[in-house]
Amino acid sequence: MTDTAAAPGGLGAFERWLSLWVAGAIVTGLVLGGLVPGLFAAFAAVEVASVNLPVAILIWAMVYPMMVGVDFGAIRRVGEEPRGLVLTLVVNWMIQPFTMAALGVLFFEHVFAGLIPAEDAQSYLAGVILLGTAPCTAMVFVWSNLTRGDPTYTLVQVSVNDVILVFAYAPIVAFLLGVTDIPVPWTTLLLSVLLYVVVPLVAGALTRRWLARQGGAGAVDAFRDRIKPATVVALLTTVVLLFGFQGGTILENPLVIGLIAVPLLIQSYGIFAIAYGAARALRVPFDIAAPCAMIGTSNFFELAVAVAISLFGLGSGAALATVVGVLVEVPVMLSLVAFANRTRHWFPERMRRP
Numbered sequence: 001m002t003d004t005a006a007a008p009g010g011l012g013a014f015e016r017w018l019s020l021w022v023a024g025a026i027v028t029g030l031v032l033g034g035l036v037p038g039l040f041a042a043f044a045a046v047e048v049a050s051v052n053l054p055v056a057i058l059i060w061a062m063v064y065p066m067m068v069g070v071d072f073g074a075i076r077r078v079g080e081e082p083r084g085l086v087l088t089l090v091v092n093w094m095i096q097p098f099t100m101a102a103l104g105v106l107f108f109e110h111v112f113a114g115l116i117p118a119e120d121a122q123s124y125l126a127g128v129i130l131l132g133t134a135p136c137t138a139m140v141f142v143w144s145n146l147t148r149g150d151p152t153y154t155l156v157q158v159s160v161n162d163v164i165l166v167f168a169y170a171p172i173v174a175f176l177l178g179v180t181d182i183p184v185p186w187t188t189l190l191l192s193v194l195l196y197v198v199v200p201l202v203a204g205a206l207t208r209r210w211l212a213r214q215g216g217a218g219a220v221d222a223f224r225d226r227i228k229p230a231t232v233v234a235l236l237t238t239v240v241l242l243f244g245f246q247g248g249t250i251l252e253n254p255l256v257i258g259l260i261a262v263p264l265l266i267q268s269y270g271i272f273a274i275a276y277g278a279a280r281a282l283r284v285p286f287d288i289a290a291p292c293a294m295i296g297t298s299n300f301f302e303l304a305v306a307v308a309i310s311l312f313g314l315g316s317g318a319a320l321a322t323v324v325g326v327l328v329e330v331p332v333m334l335s336l337v338a339f340a341n342r343t344r345h346w347f348p349e350r351m352r353r354p
């Protein structure tokens with residue numbers, strides 16, 4: 001049986017070594033992608049509106065345990081702590097897209113000018129802009145869960161962010177790319193939100209209601225503890241699939257992958273520092289501050305990849321750049337989860353009403 005006993009800082013014994021398991025999953029994905037490419041091609045072909053269904057099911061398995069913990073009766077209390085929500089929206093929509101564009105221009109048009117052809121550089125720049133303008137929707141529930149964030153508040157943050165995403169993504173991307181007509185795949189966007197948020201939310205709410213009737217809050221907590229390992233297993237399986245899908249591209253372009261990763265890494269750690277530092281300065285409680293910082297740091301890579309393919313093609317530099325975003329996200333986010341858990345004492349505990 002997997003040892004999930006809580007470790008100092010909020011991570012279980014298995015989760016403390018999650019970076020090693022993810023590294024193993026990455027290697028497994030690359031090896032299997034080379035050995036049985038047909039199998040991964042078959043998995044990649046199972047999609048609706050550019051949403052890969054096997055990945056959607058795995059993300060659902062990651063998100064569902066978090067949704068069981070959502071207390072709808074407490075949603076009305078979110079207004080008691082508005083700072084986290086305001087900070088999330090400011091970072092996601094007034095800072096993150098523009099810092100990503102600035103870093104892309106700096107590295108692809110100047111720092112790496114002698115290493116990358118100008119045409120390719122513009123394509124990579126477009127890809128990182130598409131990625132940086134799409135803050136996280138689904139995976140943030142996983143990162144929030146690993147930091148023991150408030151699941152109800154996290155849901156509200158993500159829900160408000162999704163509404164803004166529908167209306168703001170295309171105009172901001174259009175402005176940053178310098179074009180006037182960005183064909184955003186709305187079907188992909190709406191289906192992703194439905195699969196990754198709405199379906200597991202409804203399932204979690206029904207499960208919580210049934211458990212509460214059977215044994216109260218204790219039954220809910222016991223159930224969440226039992227299914228918690230499913231989150232980690234689904235995460236590792238997702239990593240295997242994603243790296244298996246792109247294994248050939250990654251192995252054929254190691255230098256380009258590394259160059260694209262540089263501004264993405266700086267952006268990720270920089271955005272986290274801004275959000276986390278601001279939350280600390282504002283004395284936002286930890287169970288709100290950690291998810292708040294994670295939302296802006298992580299990305300809605302499904303949307304970014306779909307838009308890149310729609311605009312520039314499957315084999316384009318823009319599509320490759322969005323895939324590199326997937327490569328760096330998991331290890332980066334795991335490192336930030338560990339950092340957040342170690343610095344929990346920087347933040348006040350939230351006073352909860354009975």
